[in-house]
Amino acid sequence: MKKFIFTLALMSVILNNATAQEQKRRTDYGQDETIVIWDNNKAPHSNGLTGEAYEIKTDRLVNTTKAVLYVFNADPTKATGQAVVVCPGGGYAKLSMSQEGYMMAQWLAKSGISAFLLEYRLPNGHKEVPLEDAVEAIRFVRKNAKKYNVNPEKVGIVGFSAGGHLAASASNLTEMKDRPNYSILFYPVLTANDFNTHIGSFRSLLGKGHSEKEADKFSMVKSVSENTPPTILFLSDNDTTVPAAGAAQYYSALRYHGIKTAMYIFPTGGHGWGNYDTFAYQKEWQHLLLRWLSELK
Numbered sequence: 001m002k003k004f005i006f007t008l009a010l011m012s013v014i015l016n017n018a019t020a021q022e023q024k025r026r027t028d029y030g031q032d033e034t035i036v037i038w039d040n041n042k043a044p045h046s047n048g049l050t051g052e053a054y055e056i057k058t059d060r061l062v063n064t065t066k067a068v069l070y071v072f073n074a075d076p077t078k079a080t081g082q083a084v085v086v087c088p089g090g091g092y093a094k095l096s097m098s099q100e101g102y103m104m105a106q107w108l109a110k111s112g113i114s115a116f117l118l119e120y121r122l123p124n125g126h127k128e129v130p131l132e133d134a135v136e137a138i139r140f141v142r143k144n145a146k147k148y149n150v151n152p153e154k155v156g157i158v159g160f161s162a163g164g165h166l167a168a169s170a171s172n173l174t175e176m177k178d179r180p181n182y183s184i185l186f187y188p189v190l191t192a193n194d195f196n197t198h199i200g201s202f203r204s205l206l207g208k209g210h211s212e213k214e215a216d217k218f219s220m221v222k223s224v225s226e227n228t229p230p231t232i233l234f235l236s237d238n239d240t241t242v243p244a245a246g247a248a249q250y251y252s253a254l255r256y257h258g259i260k261t262a263m264y265i266f267p268t269g270g271h272g273w274g275n276y277d278t279f280a281y282q283k284e285w286q287h288l289l290l291r292w293l294s295e296l297k
Contacts, residue, residue: 131173
């Protein structure tokens, strides 16, 4: 009996340890500050999700019910006054918080750009939810610009894959006062109802039974205007998850409307490389991005 009780106690300690480590891995990204913007109970809309969790196997967050900002202050010796809200991808079903999240935010901060990593609420068919979080994040940075030593007129947004769609949505579908000053898109989902799109992202955003008409409203290629902020795109030619051709359409739309833009398509890399140093062109995109940012007026 004593042995049984000891075994139960030991298992309890192990489980509690595992839970604590998982929670730490979820939230300890080396950030300088953590800000909870709001949760489902306080936000304008709820995504109807519960059971927020971290999947160790996939290294992704699921069922997010809070909008959280992880603040990475710019290196003061290199600070440019610029700031970015970072939106990880994951098909609007999960959040890839590592290579598309804290690794990107850490690098930006070291490069002199204040980074605000956004853990946004996943839509679960509630299309308003992620964009509400992105807009509120931009508002937060501008409202607290003095605190973080950033210029409120130099607040941009970075997005990867579905997070790229979110960043583009913030750049095209919101009121002018809430739009970012520039947009940085990595292998983004930008088209709907064609072979260049990512169907899974739209199913998660709009629901499985959504119509083509509904998806068209969120086709960023059709949303570009003369009010879209300057944009830079980074892609891989062999990306079969979100083909680069979709972003090329977006680039063409930007050029048509006279928006300052640049697009780089690397020969290899596939999809989801983020800020991994295993990506063969990591140093190239980093150099190109910093140069582009330095040339923004």
